[in-house]
Amino acid sequence: MVLIQRCDSYDKELILEKIKEVFDKNGGIEKYAAPGLNVVIKPNLISKKSPDAAATTHPSIVWAVAKLCKEAGANVIIAESPGGPYEKPYLTGIYKGTGMAQVAEETGALLNYDLTETKVTCEEAKYLKTIGILTPLAQADRIINLCKLKTHGMMVYTGAVKNMFGSIAGLKKAEYHLKMSDYDQFADSIIDIFLQNHVSLNIIDGIVGMHRDGPTNGDPIHTNVLISSENAFEADLAALDVICANPMRVPVFKMAYARGLCGKDCSNIDFGNGLKPEEVKVPEFIVNYNEEFKNLYFKSGPLGKILQKMIRPRPVFNKKLCKACHECEKCCPAKVITVTKENKAQVKLEGCIRCFCCQELCPFKAVTIKKPLINKIAIRSRNK
Ligand code: SF4
Ligand code: SF4
Structure with a gap:
């Protein structure tokens, strides 16, 4: 019940x-x-x-x-x-x-x-x-x-x-x-x-x-x-x-x-x-779906891999908001974040597993999840 x-x-x-x-x-x-x-x-x-x-x-x-x-x-x-x-x-x-x-x-x-x-x-x-x-x-x-x-x-x-x-x-x-x-x-x-x-x-x-x-x-x-x-x-x-x-x-x-x-x-x-x-529905509640591209069209193969890379959402670090607190660096499971000498967080995207722990735990809202335009188009067309 x-x-x-x-x-x-x-x-x-x-x-x-x-x-x-x-x-x-x-x-x-x-x-x-x-x-x-x-x-x-x-x-x-x-x-x-x-x-x-x-x-x-x-x-x-x-x-x-x-x-x-x-x-x-x-x-x-x-x-x-x-x-x-x-x-x-x-x-x-x-x-x-x-x-x-x-x-x-x-x-x-x-x-x-x-x-x-x-x-x-x-x-x-x-x-x-x-x-x-x-x-x-x-x-x-x-x-x-x-x-x-x-x-x-x-x-x-x-x-x-x-x-x-x-x-x-x-x-x-x-x-x-x-x-x-x-x-x-x-x-x-x-x-x-x-x-x-x-x-x-x-x-x-x-x-x-x-x-x-x-x-x-x-x-x-x-x-x-x-x-x-x-x-x-x-x-x-x-x-x-x-x-x-x-x-x-x-x-x-x-x-x-x-x-x-x-x-x-x-x-x-x-x-x-x-x-x-x-x-009690709340239709104005906005949910950002996050399907991986491999689940949409291409499961494998070189073309699938290239497209997956192009289309995957990624964490983006805002240098102006970053306060170099090191939280994201400590929590990143893939250890791909470093805080530079200029006191700004930066990420090596090749190793990033898209867990978005950095976005979750940044106390200063300096990390956002960015979806490439092609991703939005692919997901929108899938839902038609
Ligand atoms: S958690 Fe946020 S403020 Fe802290 S270093 Fe990372 S991006 Fe910068
Ligand atoms: S999304 Fe996950 S793996 Fe990628 S940089 Fe952020 S914490 Fe690290």
């Missing part, structure tokens, strides 16, 4: 009522939080952005979930591995900047500083059968996944399923990008990582989402919904329907459908007595 609630404000008392309804409709808070249970809340804290930037899960939602779980007697931990290094000072800055430190202070929830990882195994995984994830997530009795509704440069959309990529510690995420640089393979690895985490409940913060150049440098947009479900794939399909996106052009859902983990669209989803996606 997927619950869609209309909600147009982060007013704490309003959010508290909405989250109470989420628990009630899913069988009661006692299913998720009780004395002796370790409940781990996994928000999206991708970088040190203020809640108004709409890049991270809003603290009002984390506050309401933490408060209700604490009142039910559970031990509550807020855990996340953001985009940068997984180190205590970095985490402290993230917790403060995203409003989580205040949530912890007000609710009694603990902020995770356990920097270890624990090996987990999942037979259903396609590629990543055994991996290391953040220890609190591996040891949780319940995981409550509190994600944000956003676009994503590489994976088109990020919501519930993709949010659990944050269970991989810090810069180790880059290793997954490098090993699985093909978009479909990477999407499959995102699904595997999601399956390795036993998520009990997913709540998508779609009150203010992010469109255009997400997941960090896009524009906030009022989408005015909270979407929740025990089934992350269905919650995401509902969100994609709300923003009028085609799930079969979003790599994670194309691959999840192929693996039999979800439907092609919302047609078989039970929305209970609540709202249906068509009642």
